[in-house]
Amino acid sequence: MYPHLFSEIRVGGLTLKNRLTMAPLYLGYAGTAGTVSDMVLDHYRLMAQSGVAMVVVENATVDYAQGSGSARTLRADTGDNLAGLQQLAQVIRQEGAIACLQINHAGRFAFAATEPLAPSAVETFGRVPKALTREDITGIIEKYANAATLAKSAGFNLVELHGGTGYLLAQFLSPRTNQRTDDYGGTLENRQRFALEVVARVRDAVGDFPVGYRFLADEWLPDGLHLEESKPFAANLARAGVAYISVMGGTYESFARPEVVEKSQKPGYMLDLAAAIRSGVDVPVIAAGRLGHADVAEKALAAGQTDLIGLARGLWADPQWTRKVQTGREDNIIACDPDCGEACMQMVMKGHPAFCVRWPPEKMKAWKAKFV
Numbered sequence: 001m002y003p004h005l006f007s008e009i010r011v012g013g014l015t016l017k018n019r020l021t022m023a024p025l026y027l028g029y030a031g032t033a034g035t036v037s038d039m040v041l042d043h044y045r046l047m048a049q050s051g052v053a054m055v056v057v058e059n060a061t062v063d064y065a066q067g068s069g070s071a072r073t074l075r076a077d078t079g080d081n082l083a084g085l086q087q088l089a090q091v092i093r094q095e096g097a098i099a100c101l102q103i104n105h106a107g108r109f110a111f112a113a114t115e116p117l118a119p120s121a122v123e124t125f126g127r128v129p130k131a132l133t134r135e136d137i138t139g140i141i142e143k144y145a146n147a148a149t150l151a152k153s154a155g156f157n158l159v160e161l162h163g164g165t166g167y168l169l170a171q172f173l174s175p176r177t178n179q180r181t182d183d184y185g186g187t188l189e190n191r192q193r194f195a196l197e198v199v200a201r202v203r204d205a206v207g208d209f210p211v212g213y214r215f216l217a218d219e220w221l222p223d224g225l226h227l228e229e230s231k232p233f234a235a236n237l238a239r240a241g242v243a244y245i246s247v248m249g250g251t252y253e254s255f256a257r258p259e260v261v262e263k264s265q266k267p268g269y270m271l272d273l274a275a276a277i278r279s280g281v282d283v284p285v286i287a288a289g290r291l292g293h294a295d296v297a298e299k300a301l302a303a304g305q306t307d308l309i310g311l312a313r314g315l316w317a318d319p320q321w322t323r324k325v326q327t328g329r330e331d332n333i334i335a336c337d338p339d340c341g342e343a344c345m346q347m348v349m350k351g352h353p354a355f356c357v358r359w360p361p362e363k364m365k366a367w368k369a370k371f372v
Contacts, residue, residue, distance in 0.1 A: 004301035012210025012243025016053035023310030024058035034075030036084025048095035051322030067105035085154035107168030166251025210243035
């Protein structure tokens with residue numbers, strides 16, 4: 001019924017059994033010190049059991065002190081967390097899915113006791129970050145390499161660099177957040193330098209271990225990054241050897257803009273970005289953004305707009321999504337509701353573990369009994 005959705009594909013030397021991936025989704029399930037909690041293990045076991053080919057674990061920090069997005073962000077910056085990460089990778093792989101760990105430095109969006117770090121001292125939600133020195137930059141690049149090495153040691157199949165959502169890699173690329181006058185700022189060639197150096201150092205550290213890239217194609221801000229600059233950057237990432245490019249749009253500073261809110265209610269609302277990036281690269285592209293309608297996802301694959309589909313909240317709302325599509329039970333899918341007021345995001349913004357308001361009463365009751 002959906003021949004493209006359920007066909008194999010090779011990504012970074014790995015065979016994915018279908019074109020479905022779990023896109024990274026932060027839910028606040030880690031322990032308060034970034035540990036791999038039982039809640040994390042249970043969640044990702046369920047996601048891996050869903051039938052998707054690859055599960056991308058969200059947003060593990062390369063620097064908990066200066067680069068973590070929240071107190072409940074997983075840590076990939078210390079060997080003390082290795083045992084937990086090993087459990088997590090094992091849980092995913094035992095259920096038949098490829099395990100990927102996304103690593104990140106939040107930059108100006110860091111939840112830190114001291115002032116956050118960024119390419120430039122551009123005000124961010126009432127805080128002004130400290131502009132990174134060259135020495136800082138060199139140190140952070142090494143932290144990415146160390147985190148990727150930890151992911152490999154933990155048994156993940158691959159690692160993803162988080163260059164989306166306006167985090168540090170994207171902050172260097174954006175003309176609105178990078179106002180440097182050295183060789184890391186100014187022209188696109190200079191603004192992309194940091195990300196390409198991170199890719200090169202990480203690949204050098206992990207050898208033939210695949211490295212994917214979560215990619216910000218458009219900030220959806222008037223003075224921000226747009227396709228005319230992100231497209232050539234994507235081509236350079238492909239030449240640098242990334243295994244795939246996972247495309248998204250928007251940042252924390254644009255998500256609440258009325259035109260972005262309206263756009264984000266529509267199925268496949270980021271497909272145009274994925275298609276634009278795919279047209280200029282020779283590595284697989286992952287598309288995301290309300291692709292929980294199987295017919296929309298199938299048509300996107302058939303039309304060559306993307307190579308893979310990223311499901312995030314749709315898969316979380318109904319971990320049986322893949323099975324129901326395969327067996328013709330799409331009418332029974334519990335769909336993510338765009339009219340819920342982003343309840344899950346509101347929970348994590350307040351520091352609480354999230355649950356889906358669309359879950360049936362018995363699942364909600366079980367979740368609260370276990371985790372509240």
